[in-house]
Amino acid sequence: MRVLLTNDDGLGSPGLLALARALRPVADVLVVAPEHERSAASHAITLHKPLRAVPAALGDTGLPAWATSGTPADCVLLAVLDLLGRPPDVVVSGINVGANLGMDLIYSGTVSGAVEATLSGIAAIAVSVASFTDIQWGPAAAFSAHLAQEVHRHGLPKDTFLNVNVPNLPAKEIRGVEITRQSARRYVNRLEKRADPRGRDYYWLTGSAEAGSADPGTDAAAVAEGRISVTPLRLDMTYEELRTSLRSWDLRWPLR
């Protein structure tokens, strides 16, 4: 099994190193990651300027690794279209610092690495740990290595991938695995308005996860209760129910 790793925290992230070390005993591991942090890059791809990819070292692993000037989606494209020679069997994107739950997924560079792999027809997993500090990499790394093998064994339907969130707990305190659905939880954005030294306004965009408890069965609820959340996602966003009700709207051409 050949596994490509990427992430959005950059090649220097301990989460990427932990993932590589956990997968190494069970797979040929290849790494193509951004040279610096690309969080909230979402699914941006770089069309308007050149991309660079240079051979790099992932810690002391000696694994084949490249650092790129691009986003996680760019990394997957560079890997698949040029760097690796032939496509990997599985792409694992992560381990991300901070959960990727509910409606936050839309902003996630980590998820976009898995999406780009999915678009290229490669089975993919996005993995995140639900904390920004004092991160326990072990459980997420071990579970990812196991899940990559399961994905390789079973395959995934076309245009689908898995989003994994691991609670930030010691291995013994994690209370199992739950197959979840995406919650409606959203990121609450805030703006901080400031004045620059010349007195002109500028803004910092910031925010935090929505407060309150999530619905049972969702990604956010599973993680809050100490379980590993595995959410199957599809790229097709069509909302069939709304298709039906739109038929009663006045949608015609010509307009008069």
Added chain:
Amino acid sequence: MRVLLTNDDGLGSPGLLALARALRPVADVLVVAPEHERSAASHAITLHKPLRAVPAALGDTGLPAWATSGTPADCVLLAVLDLLGRPPDVVVSGINVGANLGMDLIYSGTVSGAVEATLSGIAAIAVSVASFTDIQWGPAAAFSAHLAQEVHRHGLPKDTFLNVNVPNLPAKEIRGVEITRQSARRYVNRLEKRADPRGRDYYWLTGSAEAGSADPGTDAAAVAEGRISVTPLRLDMTYEELRTSLRSWDLRWPLR
């Protein structure tokens, strides 16, 4: 009705101007758009550097307009959280130069403007014309103005929005409106590898729409046949069928 316009081609795009002129007779129009083109910005939001928003002119319309240093998603956040005072009733993102069909949606800055509005609880439409050259703005602008009123009248379910693609034809040659689903059509990415003046490799990412005909009932098929495509989309990407089959996988914790 208060309508916020944004786009990813920038404040100077004739598509934005055409949209503003079509909406003006039926709505209070407000404009917050990137100062330059942000195509393929996808749902990137700007967390790592300051954002700017300055009052600007949209052609000779005299409409309230701001140019920002951010992406379409940033524009919507700036508009809703600060610039407009109170949220608009409807957000229209576009009119984009080039179709946003099938799996291409994931890359689309235009769609991300509508997504961010949806996350903020505002009814939203993304609008694109299916051509990069010799664009006929009239039909897309007129249909968008009509659809914005329909959206305001009927409302949209939580966490859903509409994606509209208009064939690049004179008004008389457009063959009606179809309520479609998202096709599996994808963008075929290619890399061009070049050497810089110092002999070091770099890449240009490029690509083109997948060849071949799309399935009937899809966005791509409708546009190819000269109809306006209206696709209802939801933010929830959960793939329920896969949830069921994952239950037969070996997904457990602890691993042994």
